[in-house]
Amino acid sequence: MHTKRVRFIDALRGLSLLGILLANLLIFHYGIWGKDEISYYSLSNTDIGLYSFLKIVVEGSFMPIFTFLFGYSLVKLAESIKNKNGKVKRHLWRRFLLLFTLGLLHSTYLWEGDILAFYGMMGIFLLIFLNRKKKTLIIWGVVLFILTGAAGYGVVEQSIEEEKRMSDYIEKTYDIYKSGSYEEIKNHRNNESPLFTDDDLETAFLILFMLLFAPLLTSPMFLFGMAAAKGGLFQHMEQEEKWYKLSMALLPIGLLLKSVAILGDESNWTGIFQHLGAQFLSIAYIGTFAFLFIKFSASKVFLGLESAGKLSLTNYISQSVVCTFVFYGYGLGQFGTLGMLNSLFLVLILFVFQCISSYFYLKRFKRGPLEMIIRMGTNLSWRGNLKAKKQKIKVEKVLE
Known part of the structure; x- marks a missing residue:
């Protein structure tokens, strides 16, 4: 049962990696601010349809799955460290600081849509809840x-x-990302923002306030993932099938709420509808995927997703390298002009390649290069292994 649970988690991580890539496509193609101001770009009817499809079905609904898995894996990793008599919080602190550092490097030198720094920060915050009960x-x-x-x-x-x-x-x-040099793009990404000018202190304080409270506002799915791990979810998947089917009922509700929020006129309820719709879809996607995994776990599709999920960190960074090269000026310069249909073909081909290459890579190596670096830093070991420490057993002599 343990092996099947681990396989499912890796496969689900692979699925969420695909969803994140599809959502990030909008940022790669139009910029982190331009993706929500799509009227500035001339899109064909086909591209507008595909854009709306990604906004409703994908964007905001796969990141919570990854968030859920992060919380789930946090508990399982802590249990593994504890079983080897390691210092749990000490190891996790190192892991999350390394993840945060890698995220800063990623966002500074490669791409603005990084999530790793945020996950590193959230990991440290979640240590507060590590020893709390499921309830x-x-x-x-x-x-x-x-x-x-x-x-x-x-x-x-x-x-x-x-x-x-x-x-x-x-x-x-648009001008800089499409035809600028690497240094011009990096300078624009790191030093310019549409939110405030240098003398706009009110907005600066608002952003600082949002950053400080971001952990509280984004933590529900992390906590639900931790609760799921403590409750043994996915340990006996066949017995949980009825719950997976029940969660699938949220699929039409989530699609309806997001459709109203994105396609309808903006109102006071738009933000709430979009939030609820995204979360409901995430739960429905997890349940649907779990149900299908029970039936078809041996299929090549699930094996490919599982392989990509095992190398999620390496694959995530690789996606940034490939997509920035395709869209940015120091590469092929397709920013804002490639079109949604062509872009979708591109990322789907990229992900299929990652699934296949990950599968064959894992035939020879146990972990990906970036996964290994994080593991080495976490465990302070060149081989990346956490050595089990022998417990000190006190022997009491009983005098007869």
């Missing part, structure tokens, strides 16, 4: 989920000055 984790998760949803109520209107600033930024981003 406590669920209660905290539900409370924070409600607060997160409530935070989406209302409409934030841009001033004329803010609209002009955004328009200028998107136009400049």
Whole structure:
């Protein structure tokens, strides 16, 4: 049962990696701000349809799956370290600091849509909940989920000055990303923003406030993942099949809520509908995938996803390398012009290649290069292994 659970987690991680790549395609193609201001670009009817499809079906609904898996794996990793008599929090601190550092390097020198630094920060925050009971984790998760949803109520209107600033930024981003050099793109990514100018202290403080409270607002799925691990979810998948089927009922509800939020007129409820729809879809995707895994786990599709999931960190960074080369000026310069249909073909071919190459790579090596680096730093071992420490047993002599 343990082997099947691990295989499922790796395969689900592979699926979420595909979803994240599809969602990130919008950032690679149009920029982290331009993807939500798509009217600045001339899209064909086909591209508009595919853009809407990704916004409804993909964006915001696969990241929570990865978040859930992060919380789940955190508990399982802590259990593994504890079983080998290691210092759990000491090892996890090192792991998350390394992840945070890798994320900073990724966002600074390669691509603006990094998630690794955030996950490193969240990992450190989640250590507070590591020894909490399953029930406590669920209660905290539900409370924070409600607060997160409530935070989406209302409409934030841009001033004329803010609209002009955004328009200028998107136009400049298009010119620089499409034809600029590596240094020009890096400088624009790291030093320019449409949110505020150098003398806009009010917005700067608002962003700082949001960063400080980001862990609380984004933690529900992390906590649900931790609770699932403590409750032994996916240990006996055949016996849990009815729950997977039940979660699949959230699929049409999630699609409806996101469709209303994205295709309908903006209202005070738009943010809440989008938040609920994204989370419902995430749960439905996990349940649907689990149900299919029970039936077809030996298929080549699941084996490919499993292989990609085992090398998720290496594959994630590789996706940034390939896609920035395709879209940015120091590569093929297709930023904003390749089109959604061609871009979808590109990323799907890339992911299939990653699944196949990961499968054959794992035939020879146990871990990916970046996974190995993180493991070496976490365990302070050149081989990356955590050596089991012998427990000190006190022997009491009983005098007869």
